[in-house]
Amino acid sequence: MSNGSRPNVLFSTPHCVSVLFNKIIHKSTCRTPFRGVHKLKENHVRKSRKILFRLARCQRTEETQELQHRTRRAHLRARTEIGGTPKREGADGTLVAILRKRFLGPDTKSKGGTYCIAKRLIGLAGDLHPAQLSAAHIADLEDQWRGDNLASSTKSHYAKATRVILRWLTDYHGAPRLAQVVGKYAKAKPRNVTISNQEKEALIRAAKPHLRLLLLLCSDLAIRSGTAARLAPEHYNPATCELTFRTKCQENMTLPVTEEIIELLNQCEPTDPAPFVRQLWYRDRHHGPKPAPRGKNMDALWKQFRDLKESVGITRSIRPHDLRRTAAVKIYRLTGDLRAAQALLGHVDLASTLHYLDHHLTPVKRSDLELIKKQERKSA
Numbered sequence: 001m002s003n004g005s006r007p008n009v010l011f012s013t014p015h016c017v018s019v020l021f022n023k024i025i026h027k028s029t030c031r032t033p034f035r036g037v038h039k040l041k042e043n044h045v046r047k048s049r050k051i052l053f054r055l056a057r058c059q060r061t062e063e064t065q066e067l068q069h070r071t072r073r074a075h076l077r078a079r080t081e082i083g084g085t086p087k088r089e090g091a092d093g094t095l096v097a098i099l100r101k102r103f104l105g106p107d108t109k110s111k112g113g114t115y116c117i118a119k120r121l122i123g124l125a126g127d128l129h130p131a132q133l134s135a136a137h138i139a140d141l142e143d144q145w146r147g148d149n150l151a152s153s154t155k156s157h158y159a160k161a162t163r164v165i166l167r168w169l170t171d172y173h174g175a176p177r178l179a180q181v182v183g184k185y186a187k188a189k190p191r192n193v194t195i196s197n198q199e200k201e202a203l204i205r206a207a208k209p210h211l212r213l214l215l216l217l218c219s220d221l222a223i224r225s226g227t228a229a230r231l232a233p234e235h236y237n238p239a240t241c242e243l244t245f246r247t248k249c250q251e252n253m254t255l256p257v258t259e260e261i262i263e264l265l266n267q268c269e270p271t272d273p274a275p276f277v278r279q280l281w282y283r284d285r286h287h288g289p290k291p292a293p294r295g296k297n298m299d300a301l302w303k304q305f306r307d308l309k310e311s312v313g314i315t316r317s318i319r320p321h322d323l324r325r326t327a328a329v330k331i332y333r334l335t336g337d338l339r340a341a342q343a344l345l346g347h348v349d350l351a352s353t354l355h356y357l358d359h360h361l362t363p364v365k366r367s368d369l370e371l372i373k374k375q376e377r378k379s380a
Contacts (some may be wrong), residue, residue, distance in 0.1 A: 095133075096126040098173060103165070113161030120144055121165065130175035138162070138181045153188030190355050194326040195219075195318055202312040210280035211304055213264045218320050220258045222327035222344045224248060225320035229298060232275045236265060247346045277301070328356045 091097065103118035124144075125137050145158050162182050169175035195203075204215055217228035227245060235245045241262055244254045257265070268279045305320055324345070332341045342353040 093129055094126065095128055095130060096122050098130065098169070099126075099165070102168070113157045114164055117141070117158060117161045117165055130169045130173040133166075133169070133175050133178060135178060135181045138166070138178050142183060151188075152186045156185040156187045159183060159185055191322075191325070193318060193322045194329055195322050199312075199314055199318070200323070200326070202314070203308060206312050207308055208280075208284055208304075209264060209267070210277045210284060211301070211308065213261065213280060214277050214301065214320065215323060216258070216261050216264070218323035219327055220261060221255050222324045222331075223255070224324060225301075226298065229277050229301060230275055231277075232273055233268065233270045234273065236270075236276075238265075238270070249346075249348055251346060251348060253346045325356055328353070332357055 099118040099122055103114050104122075120141055121137075124141055125133065128137075141162065142159075145155060150158075159182050163179040166175065166177075166179040166182070170177050170179070200215075200219055204212055204219075207215055214225065214228050217223045217231065218225050221243070223231075223245075224247075227247065231243060231245060235243050236257075237244065240256075242254050242256050244252065247253050264280065265276060267283075268276050272279055274282075302320075309318060328341045328345055331344050332338065335341075338350065338353060338357070341357060342350055345353055345356065347353045
């Protein structure tokens with residue numbers, strides 16, 4: 001051991017390991033008047049400890065290893081029986097062919113809840129025809145995401161996607177009516193944080209040009225912060241002063257821009273394919289390195305927003321997305337029209353808009369109810 005030789009195979013027995021350990025401890029406790037020799041003994045103990053750790057790993061019995069191997073295999077078997085990996089091919093008329101063509105095809109816009117549920121349903125009952133589905137299959141499908149330790153909002157989203165798929169299979173492929181079998185889960189509560197005019201003005205006034213443009217796109221046009229950071233000259237028409245882009249749900253949207261935004265967009269190079277925020281950021285840092293790629297770029301923008309928020313004295317928790325919610329609330333209060341707020345936010349479903357305005361809907365007045373009754377009496 002001391003001369004650097006490799007450990008013998010005989011050291012693999014527990015008795016030899018204990019003897020070797022006692023010898024090392026005895027040598028390490030010997031006093032020596034020379035510091036250099038003491039340091040060498042410390043190195044000797046450190047190297048010997050590594051060897052002991054290596055030998056200790058070899059003390060696992062074959063029975064323990066075999067038990068772990070069996071347990072791991074049983075876990076994988078259970079996962080396969082539940083339906084982990086979806087089938088890629090199947091006969092015509094089976095759930096594999098039907099669901100893959102409708103929800104997992106190349107023309108699928110987004111990989112949302114229906115995409116995930118379609119994959120799970122294929123793995124569970126892909127060889128069956130839609131008419132062969134039963135409530136037991138839906139119960140097994142629910143047990144999958146119940147055991148995944150998901151948030152209640154995600155479970156509610158999955159349940160809604162399951163109902164959509166089951167209703168579609170019932171209407172077009174003769175599946176039994178099983179949508180009512182799916183359980184109901186609590187939805188996520190809407191975030192009711194809005195930004196006041198004073199806070200908004202303080203943020204925009206203190207922000208640098210690239211961050212000011214991001215905040216104006218979120219507050220004036222109610223664009224999502226991630227989409228606003230990706231807008232480039234290809235999305236802007238200087239003749240009409242309009243921005244045309246695709247939303248998160250892959251829907252085309254065109255919005256006119258305000259005077260403050262036009263002033264910042266004119267400072268950018270129209271022939272540069274880089275996003276506007278990136279161009280202004282690079283111009284502001286012309287002596288420094290070029291901004292990072294998109295992933296790190298977004299993280300840096302959120303950090304700059306937090307630093308900006310603290311610099312202007314805002315202590316409560318606000319996000320760039322709260323500017324989008326604030327714009328939706330303002331246009332609803334101004335017009336009283338939910339469709340106007342829906343058009344500004346670019347939502348396909350009106351329920352998504354109501355989720356933004358859920359905490360700002362005015363309560364029903366008794367005078368309004370009495371007015372409805374009077375009109376009914378007059379018409380009668």
